[in-house]
Amino acid sequence: MSISTFDLTLERLALLIPGHWDKVILTAILISLALLFSQIWVRYLARGQISAEKRRLHLVWARNIIWFAALFAIISLWASTITGFALSLAAVAGALLIVSKELVMCVHGYLYVTLVQPFKVGDVIEFGALKGRVIDIDMFATTLTEFDAAGQATGNVAEFPNGLLLTTPLRNMSPTGTFSLHHVRIPVPEAFVHDLDRIEIASMAAAERVTGPWRDEAIAHFRKVSEQQFIHFPSGKNKVSWDFSNPEHLVLVVRVACPSDERSGVEQAVFRETWKAMVPQTSPPGGD
Incomplete structure (x- = not known):
């Protein structure tokens, strides 16, 4: 039943988008403008004579407002179309959660790592009882070469599901690079x-x-x-x-x-x- 609902949603989406290319173009323009304004603000702050703490505060404040305004404009633009898909999308989401909640959490954890980038390959992190260097990040799990308490490589490889990133605190030991x-x-x-x-x-x-x-x-x-x-x-x-x-x-x-x-x-x-x-x-x- 979940597969047929998903297919029906895709068919309805395929039928509706061709008649809304103006909205697609406007959405792309809004996202491009948000990216442009964010980069301009970063360059402006970099040339300023204020402290690093104030620069960071102004950067976060301005970036949140820019993207909130862009998101609000996009939602307003697609409001009528989104309403027609609300029930179908809710049904698909419910079916996915029933099939595998853990699988969905792993995918969300991967999106979190990709978008927020709390760490990257090569960083040394502490995650729960694990400590080591990140050597791989895939859709479902993150792999480390394990370190002991003295920081020596043990020769073991540890792995944890990305879903845990949504609920477990993480410490990055390499936030400053080289x-x-x-x-x-x-x-x-x-x-x-x-x-x-x-x-x-x-x-x-x-x-x-x-x-x-x-x-x-x-x-x-x-x-x-x-x-x-x-x-x-x-x-x-x-x-x-x-x-x-x-x-x-x-x-x-x-x-x-x-x-x-x-x-x-x-x-x-x-x-x-x-x-x-x-x-x-x-x-x-x-x-x-």
Whole structure:
């Protein structure tokens, strides 16, 4: 029954559209104008002398109004035609939901990824209990190469249905492209809490040495991304801070900017050099 209803809807659509080419042309013009005005507004904001936060706010506000006006005009233009199809379209939608709700959710999730682009192939994401690099996105599922807690590839491949994107929070670890900010967390034993200044100096020296080959390029990259996306990202400079949320376990947090695919190696190098500075060097066995 659902197939015959769907075929009937297509036949009625085929019969009606030839008599409404003027509406089709006007719809295409409205969409083109909305795209044009959006791009003009983006270029105008890019030349302005306002902060990134205000640019982003103005961009979202103007874009929503432009597309709302275009959508309202299109709906008004097709109102009489849409009314005649309301019952048929409702019947087709109901039949599809009955056949497979999960399948429809997966397709909607794919449309969400395509239109909103919360992530793309090559990005590192956290999704529920999964963490890894996106290697494939198809109509029904997204595939990752899995990472462990230390950011090392496990060799496993994980997959989740796109329908879950509509209900599960997602974290993109690569929102800024080539370079990303990474936070190295180093636990500080209680025996060393009397010498925090020396630990800070050692960790900063380690971060400066490890990120030296690309530090200037990373700072320029974050400045460019902030201007293009109208979002105020950190400068990309190395920074040291303390996490004392748990008084019994003091943690040193070292923020570094590094290539997105080298986070694990940078973390290991900063940790080793900082730990060497914290732990007293002992003489080898048999020494004087």
